[in-house]
Amino acid sequence: MKSLKNHISLIVALFTVLFAVQIYVAVDRTIDAYETRLKNDYSIIVVANKALTVDEFKAMDSIIDRSEPIATDQVLQRLKGEMAPKNLELLKLTLPKFYRIYLSRFPTPEEIAKLQKRLEKNSSIQRVEGYAQTHDTVYKLMLLFKDVVQIFSIAIAAVTSLLILKEMRLWQFQHAERMSIMALFGAPVWLRSAVLFRLAIVDAIIATILVCIAFFIFEENGWMDMLLRTVGITIDLFDFLHDGIRSLIIALSVSIILTLTIVIGNDEEE
């Protein structure tokens, strides 16, 4: 029962660390997905006095990914009844070319301003509309969200560090007697601490399995997925291969560092 208690307290501490890390990863993944969505939706309107190719646009700034000409036919069609065909023909010839410019990544407000200036420098371009204000609001909101998540993660990391530190002291106290008795009979350090390492490894594996189960339940439950879909995001909350392996590595590292601290502490006491 006592041994089970020892296990549970370390497992809970490790589970908290892993859960916090995975939440941070999931949030980061969500923000990335949202960034991609924003990037796909976001475009700049360029008005040019002559036809421009994608390569010509790309030569102006490397952030430009592709360009789409905006068809003017619909506008002209609407004016058909109101204007004389001759005037309409003239308008068709003098009407500037409209382009929608898509970018390779989601830009910062500074990048947008720079891009706008660079495009406006080109003699073929008459006007650039970056919708900076709308873009700015969305981007600032996203940065705020990122900051909040970061602060939240640091707070969780601090609390769990305290939990682990407390656990470390408990372990040191619980195992010091056995280790010192073994030392009296000439047991080398590795043999004295073998049980601790075994415990730490088993607990790390159990904590990883529990985190996998928790996120599996999240995924299966679907409410989180549904919530994300409402803002147009589809992501994997938990990638069982990559996230599972990363969680196991973190759990093993934390528990082995914990054990090493106890072993070194015990050795110094002697």
Added chain:
Amino acid sequence: MDKVIIAENLSLSYKEFETIISKASFSIDAGSFVFITGASGSGKSTLLKSLYGAIEPRGGQLVVGGVKMNKISTSKLNFLRRHIGIVFQDYKLIKEWTIEKNVMLPLIISGYTKEVSDPQIQKLLSHVKLTHQAGKYPPELSGGEQQRVAMARALAHNPILILADEPTGNLDEYSSEVIWNLLEGANTQLKTTIVVVTHRVPSSISVPYKHFHIEMGNIHEIA
């Protein structure tokens, strides 16, 4: 006769200017039975601690089992301790381990497998009359029984030397008698050197023994 312990001008202290044992010189022959007596706080337990390397000599020289104890390395100390059996007043048994595993400890440390060490453990448990308690844990046993387990553990690896610190200090008369008989048996039958730290030499002891007394930091032999 070979000397198991040689001390020359040995000084022991925990703090620099608080000498507990001062410039003591003595030797202990292999296969002998030795009592070290003294009043409380006289330094007898400190002397015993120096014999198993728990404290280092502050001055002079100390050799145990052919190993110099001055500035001894961890690996050398571990090697020496694998050839020594220690019995404490508070037994120092591992509470989470069964009696059988506690007795097996020195053999586990020496790298023996359970198959190899099992007959020796059964023999020892039978010798200390605890075969029926083999699967129990130390807190389930009486003080006397626990000290018998500690005795069996001290004998498990056929040590050259057994160091006992007040082995009967916490025991009743009957249990004390059993422990003295076990120590005498190890000395006469296995020729193991026994060094016992105690308040007074028990009257029931039947083997020839040497008696050192510690007073005011000095050690002298009592004829």
